[in-house]
Amino acid sequence: MTTDTSTLVSTLPNNIPASFLKQITDDFSPERELGKGAFGIVYKGILENGELIAVKKLGENPPMALDKTFNNEVGNLMAVRHENIVKLVGFCHESQKKLVPHNGRYIIVDITEIFLCYEYLWKGSLDNYLFAESNRLDWDTRFKIVKGICRGLHFLHNEMDRPVVHMDLKPENILLDDNMVPKIADFGLSRLFGQEQTRMHTQNVVGSLGYMAPEYLYRGEISTQSDIYSLGLLIIQISTGEKNIPDAEDKCGKKFIEKVHENWADRHITSKYASFDANRLQQIEMCVEIGLQCVDHERKKRPSIVDILDKLDGKHSV
Known part of the structure; x- marks a missing residue:
C-alpha cells in the first residue's frame, strides 16, 4: 500500500x-x-x-x-x-x-x-537494508541510493533560496520509497533552529554519535562541509556494507574511518566483490574513495557536493 x-x-x-x-x-x-x-x-x-x-x-x-x-x-x-x-x-x-x-x-x-x-514511506529507513543478510541490497541498488542521496544534498546546499545544512545525515535519516528511491528526512531542522547560514558557530552542538564533523563537534562550526563529512560516512557504509557503530567516546567515527582505511589499503573490501564485472568494481572503488575524501579531518580538503556528483556521473576522475 x-x-x-x-x-x-x-x-x-x-x-x-x-x-x-x-x-x-x-x-x-x-x-x-x-x-x-x-x-x-x-x-x-x-x-x-x-x-x-x-x-x-x-x-x-x-x-x-x-x-x-x-x-x-x-x-x-x-x-x-x-x-x-x-x-x-x-x-x-x-x-x-x-x-x-x-x-x-x-x-x-x-x-x-x-x-x-x-x-509516510513504507520501506522505512536505509539502515534496515544495509547490514542484515536477510534483506541485503545488491550493488546496483546501493549505487543508485548513493547517487540519489547526493542529488538530494545538492538540492539542499545549492538549489534552495539559501543553503540548508542538514546536520544529522545518517542511514536512519534516509528513507526509501517503494522503488528504493532514497529520500533525505529532517531536511529543514537546521534552518528551523536558525542555523541556515553557510558557515556559523553554535554553542548548542546537536548531532548523532559517530557522524559529527570534528570542526562542528569541537568548535561549533556549521557549514555545508559538516554535511559532507557525515555524507562520507554514509557513502562508505553503503558501499562496503561495514557498519559504523556509534561510540560516546568517538563522536566523529574516527575508529570506523581508520578501520576502513586499513581494509581499503589491503583490498579487503573489494575482495568481497571478486565476482563483479570491471564496471561495478570501478563504481565500488570510486564510492569508497569519495567517502574517504569526504571524511578528511580538514574541512577545506573535503570535496563539495558538486564535485561528488560530477565524479559519480563520470565527469571527473576521483
Missing part, C-alpha cells in the same frame, strides 16, 4: 492542532514509535481514512525562532519538492501552561510543543 501525500496535503491543514496529532498517534504511544534522532522522536500517525503520516515530536521548548518566523520557514519548507527529499505535509507549533515540580513545589510554566509531519 502506498500513501498519496498529495491527498494528505489537500485534506490536512498546514498548522495541525496538537490534540489531533496526539489522537492519531495514540497519545504518542511507544508502540507507534518509528525512530529517534538528534532532534526528536518520530511516531506513526493513522488518519481516519487509514492513511499514514510520520509525526516528529521535537523536544519541549526547542531553541526555535519566534512564531511568525517559524511559520514562514515551515511554509517555505513545505513547498520543497524533490525526488530525494521527504515531503513535509504539516506542522504544529503550540504553547500551553504546564504544572512542573521545582525546588520542592510546583510552578506554572509556558511549554512550547513543536511537531513536524512528513509523508
